[in-house]
Amino acid sequence: MKLADRGMSLGLRALNRFxxxxxxxxxxxxxxxxxxxxxxxxxxxxxxxxxGRTFAATQKRSAxxxxxxxxxxxxxxxxxxxxxxxxxxxxxxFAATELRPAAEQADTDAAxxxxxxxxxxxxxxxxxxxxxxxxxxxxxxxxxxxxxMAEAFAHGDLSLAFAALAPAAVSTAIGLWGDADQxxxxxxxxVGEDVPGAALAVQEPQxxxxxxxxxxxxxxxxxxxxxSGVKSLVPGVATAELFVVAAAIDAIxxxxxxxxxxxxxxxxxxxxxxxxxxxxxxxxxxxxxxTGQLILEDVRVPATALLADGDPQVYAEAIRLGRIAWAALAxxxxxxALDYVIPYVNERQAFGEPISHRQGVAFAVSNLAIDxxxxxxxxxxAASRVDLGKDFARESALARRLTADKGMxxxxxxxxxxxxxxxxxxxxxxxxxxxxxxxxxMEGALLV
Numbered sequence: 001m002k003l004a005d006r007g008m009s010l011g012l013r014a015l016n017r018f019x020x021x022x023x024x025x026x027x028x029x030x031x032x033x034x035x036x037x038x039x040x041x042x043x044x045x046x047x048x049x050x051x052g053r054t055f056a057a058t059q060k061r062s063a064x065x066x067x068x069x070x071x072x073x074x075x076x077x078x079x080x081x082x083x084x085x086x087x088x089x090x091x092x093x094f095a096a097t098e099l100r101p102a103a104e105q106a107d108t109d110a111a112x113x114x115x116x117x118x119x120x121x122x123x124x125x126x127x128x129x130x131x132x133x134x135x136x137x138x139x140x141x142x143x144x145x146x147x148x149m150a151e152a153f154a155h156g157d158l159s160l161a162f163a164a165l166a167p168a169a170v171s172t173a174i175g176l177w178g179d180a181d182q183x184x185x186x187x188x189x190x191v192g193e194d195v196p197g198a199a200l201a202v203q204e205p206q207x208x209x210x211x212x213x214x215x216x217x218x219x220x221x222x223x224x225x226x227x228s229g230v231k232s233l234v235p236g237v238a239t240a241e242l243f244v245v246a247a248a249i250d251a252i253x254x255x256x257x258x259x260x261x262x263x264x265x266x267x268x269x270x271x272x273x274x275x276x277x278x279x280x281x282x283x284x285x286x287x288x289x290x291t292g293q294l295i296l297e298d299v300r301v302p303a304t305a306l307l308a309d310g311d312p313q314v315y316a317e318a319i320r321l322g323r324i325a326w327a328a329l330a331x332x333x334x335x336x337a338l339d340y341v342i343p344y345v346n347e348r349q350a351f352g353e354p355i356s357h358r359q360g361v362a363f364a365v366s367n368l369a370i371d372x373x374x375x376x377x378x379x380x381x382a383a384s385r386v387d388l389g390k391d392f393a394r395e396s397a398l399a400r401r402l403t404a405d406k407g408m409x410x411x412x413x414x415x416x417x418x419x420x421x422x423x424x425x426x427x428x429x430x431x432x433x434x435x436x437x438x439x440x441x442m443e444g445a446l447l448v
Contacts, residue, residue: 053189055185055189055270059184060181060184061183061184063180064178065131065134065183067129067141076381077384080148083145084142084144087123087148095153095157096156099116099120099161102116102160103160103288103431106159106160107159107288107431109288110287116160121164124137125168128142128146128172129146129176130172130191131175134191135187136175136191140387143384143387146383147324147325148328150165151335154330154331155335155339158286159288160289162329163288163289166198166200166235166445166446167190169198169444170190170200171186173244173307173447174186175187176447177266177307177314178307181304182307189242196240199236199243199294199445200243201294202445204230205230205232205281205293211444212264212316212319213248214248214262216228216229216230216247217229218306220249225247225249225300226298226299227300228298228299230295231295232291232293233283234293234294235290237292238280241271242270243269243271243294244267246266246444247265247267247296248263248264249262249265265306265307266308266314273301275296276294277296284438285431285435285436320397323396324386324392326439327375327379328379328383328448330403330439331375331379333432333435334375334410335372336432337368337411338414340429341414341417342356345417364416365417368414375399375406379399381395382395382398383448404441407439410436411429411434415430415433
């Protein structure tokens with residue numbers, strides 16, 4: 001079924017951006033995109049409020065709405081659908097024209113350029129995980145589509161891709177696991193023009209962080225939960241309006257020492273809630289995402305803020321989906337490093353010939369290409385199993401392992417192959433190396 005016939009609510013501005021891209025003509029879907037624009041003009045789109053908005057249900061539903069499970073032959077097929085190709089190509093063009101040119105200054109400023117994140121939302125990043133009936137972009141659940149877009153964004157810059165995709169993690173989480181009231185209250189904001197700043201906060205400032213053993217706690221008091229703890233490396237934390245926070249329910253300390261770690265779960269927390277504070281936390285990498293700490297000091301939220309009734313299987317799924325997302329970002333940036341290294345070694349002269357003529361250099365570049373493809377195929381396979389409704393615990397773990405090991409190695413080798421040039425900011429590989437190290441350490445913050 002074609003995109004226009006499905007009535008994808010991408011919004012008029014998003015569809016106009018698609019229609020204005022040269023890629024529409026290259027892949028032969030100009031007429032296809034024009035029909036979508038015409039449909040969106042007829043139906044209109046929902047406008048969101050201003051910063052500091054009050055989230056309120058726009059309509060009452062008796063039951064939550066879910067995206068249909070992905071369909072397929074059951075075979076591992078890397079051929080994207082027409083819709084996936086359109087989104088992927090649009091994301092690639094946006095990454096090349098908007099993210100890549102802004103990346104160096106954003107890294108220096110430790111903040112994305114003004115308006116860039118809002119512009120990226122016009123591509124429909126927050127709509128992919130929202131059910132179509134609620135204004136979302138696709139009828140079927142599609143982790144593969146999210147992976148393709150994340151990889152394309154990260155080819156421009158991993159840190160800015162992280163910042164741009166962070167709100168989508170919240171809309172996807174609520175679309176997947178929110179009840180009817182949670183969906184009605186929060187999802188309308190993610191399908192309008194003014195998408196709120198939002199983030200999925202899992203990471204904590206502790207060594208060897210384990211997302212299943214949380215220091216952030218949620219204590220039940222009557223019809224409320226009281227959240228306390230610190231989350232780290234939260235993207236855009238200073239300006240975000242909404243968080244999905246990981247906290248341990250019923251954690252019991254023993255005489256000031258670690259005791260019962262509690263059951264990890266996800267909570268919806270509005271930034272204006274009493275006790276919510278933020279602090280800057282710039283890191284070695286991911287600087288353009290403007291990461292910081294989310295500090296929760298006895299933050300009281302209603303019991304209805306708990307996602308999926310605290311189901312531990314849902315929390316485990318969220319962590320695994322996040323690991324696939326980070327693998328997708330690492331794949332895009334690793335490919336960018338390889339694409340940068342190949343022309344460099346072919347053009348760089350030493351002893352009267354390109355350095356690529358040396359076996360040590362040629363073999364190193366070949367190994368980079370092998371590692372990039374390994375990471376990509378492992379990530380795609382994990383995402384495809386999500387869409388087919390199959391268990392993906394093993395595949396997400398493999399993608400995570402390759403991201404931690406090979407992502408860092410690819411970044412390091414790219415710096416090494418450029419020699420002294422790899423160490424200075426005149427070339428982007430030093431920034432990619434820092435970001436790829438972070439990709440293998442991060443938990444949560446993204447979903448596919």
